[in-house]
Amino acid sequence: MTLFLPELILLMGSLVLFAVSLGTPKRDTLRSLVVILTTLVFLTSVLALKQNGTLFFGAYSVDIFSQLFKVLIASATLAVILFSPSGGGIREDVTAEYYMFLFIGVLGLMMLVSSVELLAIFVALELSSFAVYIMVSMRSPAADGIQMEAGMKYLLFGVMATAFMLFGMSYIFGLTGSTYLSDIIAGLDKLYNQPAALVGMLMILVSFFYKLAIFPFHFWVPDVYEGAANETTAFIAAVPKIAAAALMIRLVAMISADGEMVANLLLVLAVGSMFYGNLSALAQKDVKRLLGFSGISHAGFVLFALITFQENGYALALYYIVGYAVMTLACFLVICSLTPDGRNLEIQSFNGLYQRSPLLALTLTIGLFALAGIPPFVGFTGKFMVLYNGLKDGYLIAVILAAINTAIAIYYYLSIVRAAYCTDQETSSEAMPAQSAAISFTSVALLIIIIAMGVAPAPFLAISASAIGAIL
């Protein structure tokens, strides 16, 4: 029972929200309800952290790895809920449904990180994906209907990625005769350099490349980020990526360390993501699109951490994706707080933010500097260790290319910071929405995590190493 408690709470929460959606709830009461439910999910996930066991005929494994990821997913969701504005972004008549789908999406992601069987992975992934596809389109109607376009694009690209995954699963099943990951690992041990096994594995990975937005499966990112409501984008930018990274770690760990061909392929994708993301971000004006492209480049770093095929590489990928989620959430917190009406922000909209709200300006600045990889923040420590591991494995050229990317990236991050601190009288008269205590609390918490993970990474690395140790 307690093995499955966070998921049960989520399920119950979505049922409650379904019941609520039948009436016409007030936005504020709905919001308080959602905050309470999410807090409950967070607390139970912490409670279930030390659980261990399997469920559903061994298709569902509860171990420190999955439980840690559940805590991460729950806390990231809680942060998004806390800072998302109470009105504006979401169509008023479907707000209850929106939160219901949010809960179903989170449920899918939590199930995903525990799944150790191909069909369970497929079901969990689709559960979360379809919920999020619908959430994207639930933005309050914009003039040109971009939310519909975004939802459609997300769906079509997503379905295609899923098709790849199913095709790949069929190969793997055909080769090993099992859908259980543990059996597959044993079966693949002799087959890893066979083209069929390689193609199968890569096609399964495509689905997670898509979720994590790795080049060349990133096409959905800019339009979906721009078209979705700000809080939805915040969710998409952080939470599914955490789960996708978890599954990537599980799957890549199956490929033997001798898989040099896979390593080279992944390396190309990683460096391609960095360059594509950073160079495209240089030209962006819309802040969410910019963060989307920055996310692509960071996904490249996560992938780069994985290709070392070693325990510390996986632990590092975990560390990096958590750091990335925190940094991105800090930026989205500012975006959401500035737009109670749910509009999109351009870089110029930050002009004079420092005058209007020093705390938000500080949050934005630290978030962006961290994303840019400036010490002493988590972005630097993560990047440093990725480069360190990469060089240790002899990928000197890739390390240099990654370092050059850091230099490219600083320009566009800095252009936002510049806007926040340059005092343009015309636009700085823009009215400043009142900040709730929840937002201040969340932003301070995020800042503390960003700095703590950057300055004292040792305990965080130890935790992630122990989590990785549980699945290897």
Add this chain to the structure above:
Amino acid sequence: MDQLLLNPGFPLLSAMVFLPLVGSFILLPVKSDEQCRIVSLAATGLVALLSIALVIGFDNSTAAFQFGESYRWIPSLDINYTVGVDGISILLVVMTALIMPFCVLASWSYIKKRVKPFMICLLIMETAMIGVFVALDFVLFYILWEAMLIPMYLIIAIWGGPRKVYASIKFFLYTLAGSILLLVAIIWLAWQNDFSFYIPDMMWQPYALSAQILIFLAFFLAFAIKVPMFPFHTWLPAAHVEAPTAGSVILASILLKMGTYGFLRFALPIVPDATFYLMPYVLWLSIAGIIYGGLTALAQQDMKKLIAYSSVGHMGFVTLGIFILNKQGIEGAILQMVNHGITTGALFLCVGMIYERTHSRDLHVSSGVGQYMPVFVTFLAFFSLSSFGFPGTNSFVGEFLILAGTFEFDLTLALAAIPGAVLAAAYMLRMLQKVIWGGANNPDQSYLTDLNTREIVTLAPFLLFVLWIGLGPKPFLAMIDVSVVELLADLAAHKSEMLAATLVH
């Protein structure tokens, strides 16, 4: 770790590094501007006092790192918090600690809005700057080296002049882009040395020449931009002109020294063969910087710009002294780093004081103030004389040592550097003449008031050091002597080792 003399008693260096940071936390709840100023003055003052204790306890007779402290930081990567000072860094640490209280004093009335964030930025800067000079772990060094960009960026971007946005971005991009490859070099070096980031471990290792050259280039890009050496200097005038007085002082006195300190601490001992190989290019770039800086300074109307370009010239002398690789040269260079810090810092303070009164840095607007501000121009005159190395002032000693070393090294090079010294006199005297006397059509300066007590207290210690180093440089040279001799001896030993190795093959 035999190069590190652990300090069993009071952790003096850590106290100096972290005290300003603690001060910035204390500032957080403080409400009134006046209290903010007092708290920051107290924090920086305390660090300055600690630095005096550092000088008293410093042992002149050893080249090892003293006051060493080492704690585990990130065990899985073998990254440690290791600090220590030797003869190369001691003067720079002390100079940083002593200058910071005067930066607070100089901002007392200059910074009128957002006093608290400004003081927090200053204090964080101090932590990072002292940390850079004492760090003996390369990751610690790099983190502090990069981390200081953020407060410095904010100091220019928020409290700067009209073109602050442009200047701050340029400063940030230049310095960051320059040090990116430094990170790769650091990791590569650690990889070569059994994954140790301890800096003395990396020194005097037999790396291949081709690798050394690449590492040197990574070092060079990072450090030459910071110095700044010609042709990487273009961020400097922009940043200097737009920064508030305290920002200019920090930039000129301390930040620029990090580049030359980097050359001494890293380039020479870690990649000595590449240093020998690439030395001529660096030397001639230094000469180019000296001449270019001097000529450009001669043409400036903006006083801050004039001093900024003069810095390019003066720092050219410092890199010249470092890369001629003899005792006079390096000792002169280290002394000249300190001298430049004192003199140029003081000159920026002077310009700041004029700016507070006339709200302009233009030479025409400030011409002829001598009549109404006699105390001020007295200070200005001393610092200007010091700036072009007038005998009896501090810069004379430094420049003399560097030029003497250069003559010993190569006559052509020395002759090429001489015009720089002449140019320095020309542009400084031109400025001095304009400010003190001006011409027939001076603007009306009668509204000006002379320096108040706070301003005199700010400038007087600088003057003390100008004359002290100028007239009795011996105690200062004694502190750096052993380390420099050791560095040169290691360099010579390494050279003969490499020579022997090539002969054997």
